[in-house]
Amino acid sequence: MEHFLWLIVAIPLFSFLVLAIFNDHLGEKGAALFGVGSIGLSMVLTTLVGLSFIGQLDVAAYFVQTLWTWMEVGDLKPAFAFRLDALSLVFIFVITFVGFWIHVYSRQFMQGEEGYARFFAYMNLFVASMLILVLADNLLLLYLGWEGVGLCSFLLIGFWYKERSNARAARKAFVVTRIGDTVMAIGLFLLFKHFNTLNISEIMAAAPTQWTTGSSVATATALLLLGGAVGKSAQLPLQTWLPDAMAGPSPVSALIHAATMVTAGVYLIARTNVLFELAPVAQTTVAIIGAATLLMAGFSALAQRDIKRVLAYSTISQIGYMFLALGVGAYTAAVFHFMIHAFFKALLFLAAGAVIMVMHHEHDMFKMGGLKKSLPVTFWTFLIGSASLAALPLVTAGFYSKDQILWYAWAAENGSFWLWLAGIAGAFITAVYTFRMVFVTFYGEQKMKPEYQPNSWIKVPLIVLAILSLVGGFINLPHSLGHWNPFGELLHYQLPEVAAEVNIGTEIILQLISALLALAGVYLAWLYFVKKPELAAGLAAKNVSLLKFWGSGWRFDQLYDAILVRPYIKLAKANRKDFFDYFYRGLGRFNLGLSIFFGSSQNGRLRWYLAGIVLGAVLSITIILLL
Amino acid sequence: MTLPYETGLMLALILFVIGLVGLLVRRNIIFMLMSVEIMLNASGLAFITGGYRWGNVDGQVMFAFILVMAAAEVSVGLALIIQLYKQFKTLDTDQASNLKG
Numbered sequence: 001m002e003h004f005l006w007l008i009v010a011i012p013l014f015s016f017l018v019l020a021i022f023n024d025h026l027g028e029k030g031a032a033l034f035g036v037g038s039i040g041l042s043m044v045l046t047t048l049v050g051l052s053f054i055g056q057l058d059v060a061a062y063f064v065q066t067l068w069t070w071m072e073v074g075d076l077k078p079a080f081a082f083r084l085d086a087l088s089l090v091f092i093f094v095i096t097f098v099g100f101w102i103h104v105y106s107r108q109f110m111q112g113e114e115g116y117a118r119f120f121a122y123m124n125l126f127v128a129s130m131l132i133l134v135l136a137d138n139l140l141l142l143y144l145g146w147e148g149v150g151l152c153s154f155l156l157i158g159f160w161y162k163e164r165s166n167a168r169a170a171r172k173a174f175v176v177t178r179i180g181d182t183v184m185a186i187g188l189f190l191l192f193k194h195f196n197t198l199n200i201s202e203i204m205a206a207a208p209t210q211w212t213t214g215s216s217v218a219t220a221t222a223l224l225l226l227g228g229a230v231g232k233s234a235q236l237p238l239q240t241w242l243p244d245a246m247a248g249p250s251p252v253s254a255l256i257h258a259a260t261m262v263t264a265g266v267y268l269i270a271r272t273n274v275l276f277e278l279a280p281v282a283q284t285t286v287a288i289i290g291a292a293t294l295l296m297a298g299f300s301a302l303a304q305r306d307i308k309r310v311l312a313y314s315t316i317s318q319i320g321y322m323f324l325a326l327g328v329g330a331y332t333a334a335v336f337h338f339m340i341h342a343f344f345k346a347l348l349f350l351a352a353g354a355v356i357m358v359m360h361h362e363h364d365m366f367k368m369g370g371l372k373k374s375l376p377v378t379f380w381t382f383l384i385g386s387a388s389l390a391a392l393p394l395v396t397a398g399f400y401s402k403d404q405i406l407w408y409a410w411a412a413e414n415g416s417f418w419l420w421l422a423g424i425a426g427a428f429i430t431a432v433y434t435f436r437m438v439f440v441t442f443y444g445e446q447k448m449k450p451e452y453q454p455n456s457w458i459k460v461p462l463i464v465l466a467i468l469s470l471v472g473g474f475i476n477l478p479h480s481l482g483h484w485n486p487f488g489e490l491l492h493y494q495l496p497e498v499a500a501e502v503n504i505g506t507e508i509i510l511q512l513i514s515a516l517l518a519l520a521g522v523y524l525a526w527l528y529f530v531k532k533p534e535l536a537a538g539l540a541a542k543n544v545s546l547l548k549f550w551g552s553g554w555r556f557d558q559l560y561d562a563i564l565v566r567p568y569i570k571l572a573k574a575n576r577k578d579f580f581d582y583f584y585r586g587l588g589r590f591n592l593g594l595s596i597f598f599g600s601s602q603n604g605r606l607r608w609y610l611a612g613i614v615l616g617a618v619l620s621i622t623i624i625l626l627l
Numbered sequence: 628m629t630l631p632y633e634t635g636l637m638l639a640l641i642l643f644v645i646g647l648v649g650l651l652v653r654r655n656i657i658f659m660l661m662s663v664e665i666m667l668n669a670s671g672l673a674f675i676t677g678g679y680r681w682g683n684v685d686g687q688v689m690f691a692f693i694l695v696m697a698a699a700e701v702s703v704g705l706a707l708i709i710q711l712y713k714q715f716k717t718l719d720t721d722q723a724s725n726l727k728g
Binding site: 184524602604605606607610611 | 647721
């Protein structure tokens with residue numbers, strides 16, 4: 001069955017080609033058939049391949065399918081090869097499975113939009129690129145997928161390109177992530193220089209023998225790779241593009257900017273974990289970036305009015321948790337949180353999209369309110385997603401994944417009290433802003449009536465993802481709850497186990513703290529936004545400047561504008577007054593003058609031309625005679 | 628009696644200059660066409676004189692060519708003049724200066 005691995009990538013790619021070539025000639029039905037069907041086929045194949053792979057996991061921990069040699073330049077011989085192992089299996093499962101339900105949802109959501117086929121073409125290209133990214137067996141192929149998803153992200157953020165602000169958001173996302181990509185490319189050069197190969201498994205095998213722990217070259221490489229991960233995953237200091245990326249349609253936000261692409265950084269670090277183990281400084285940096293980002297984005301989410309921007313900041317914050325886990329060496333916990341986050345955040349984005357769709361494209365949740373009764377399915381699924389995001393104890397998947405990260409932030413060798421404190425504070429803030437969003441949107445008095453009810457193309461994906469957001473956590477239970485963890489055992493074929501002592505007593509105490517804090521956060525949100533809204537209004541009135549500061553994402557945009565964008569524009573303008581340009585511009589002006597001068601001789605008078613001919617003939621004859 | 632060939636050339640030159648001056652000073656396009664005819668004949672005369680001087684028949688062959696060419700040119704020219712007159716209701720070339728740059 002594994003030999004069908006290439007088809008998982010090829011089917012969406014083929015469908016992209018069909019959609020791109022025939023475009024609107026397919027009609028909406030045809031475009032949806034190709035767009036949704038291809039991902040569906042990929043999902044079925046992924047399931048079959050995955051089952052057969054897991055069945056013989058003890059025989060072969062990974063499977064490599066080499067299609068052809070991509071290029072041969074000296075020592076550089078990257079192959080077009082896919083590598084299936086526990087890590088990539090989890091990723092392709094999430095990409096195709098969540099991707100499929102998002103495509104089903106899009107079929108209805110995008111109906112009647114201009115560029116329906118174009119939308120599905122981009123989405124399919126995205127899925128294909130993302131699959132290449134996670135299946136690549138060498139770093140160059142990974143980079144191909146990496147850039148491919150960046151391109152699709154750009155195209156889809158600017159899908160409604162006729163609005164100037166959307167086009168600007170797309171460009172911002174592209175440029176900011178490109179900074180990270182450039183840093184990562186330099187990291188790849190460094191790796192190739194030292195190992196003469198870009199094959200991931202060869203590098204991972206050679207690195208510990210050639211580099212000593214903590215050596216400067218290992219640290220430099222790990223930090224450069226981290227640069228790429230930070231850009232793609234919207235972590236400090238390159239997080240500014242993600243909130244603006246919400247300009248794209250909601251399914252795009254769900255698929256690209258919540259479930260898959262933004263977690264590519266997590267994948268990269270998990271995949272190259274050997275390098276990070278060799279560079280403790282870089283690894284600590286990962287943890288600190290994660291902790292700082294999750295707090296920063298959490299506070300920003302508290303002050304947003306646009307429902308999708310709340311979710312955007314929440315995504316940044318949740319990826320911060322994954323980075324925190326990676327930083328303390330708990331790779332399994334990071335990947336587990338990635339998967340659960342993909343479920344509930346895709347669900348939240350889709351549900352928010354459904355609300356926005358039926359509310360005349362209104363994004364401001366303070367203008368909604370009281371939608372609980374009129375949109376029951378959307379409300380319940382949104383509530384489940386929110387509960388999972390807020391990590392309500394025991395029943396939600398988010399509790400298990402987040403709790404594991406918090407536990408390892410405390411207990412792992414690289415962990416510390418401060419990292420745990422940042423995580424637990426973030427968990428509290430998460431609960432507050434999540435339920436602020438729920439209560440403001442669905443409770444209180446109804447300010448707007450929904451135009452119509454979403455139909456089952458919308459509802460079914462919501463319900464499927466909601467079920468996963470509840471039960472997804474039970475495949476990786478903590479030590480305190482029996483430690484039944486097939487998910488962790490699967491990943492440990494590929495990823496190292498975290499170095500941490502098992503102490504069930506402490507773990508239970510920490511879990512109690514985080515559970516109580518999550519519930520306290522929900523209670524606080526309920527008190528401020530349902531019971532006594534005047535309290536929230538009073539608090540907001542007292543802290544206007546603070547809210548503005550958080551609402552703008554800690555003024556990072558203004559900061560970068562001042563220290564990077566504007567000086568760059570000034571520099572570009574100064575460069576226009578180049579010395580050499582004077583010469584060339586002078587040449588242009590001279591020619592223009594000549595043109596005007598000779599143009600004036602074309603006065604339309606026949607006799608004038610004749611005189612010119614005569615004069616010329618006389619002159620040339622004279623010259624011939626005289627010489 | 629035989630004329631010296633210089634006389635023929637001189638006559639050709641005089642005719643040519645007359646034609647040229649007529650072309651340059653006249654504004655009526657019919658007269659300009661006639662001036663062109665005079666110039667063509669002047670050059671034809673020069674060819675014949677040349678042929679006479681060198682005892683060569685090529686000069687007369689050349690004149691036959693010029694004659695045919697002139698006839699063709701006149702027919703095209705007259706057709707253009709009729710069109711010009713239809714468009715501008717005048718034969719003054721200075722009025723027909725639509726193509727000025």
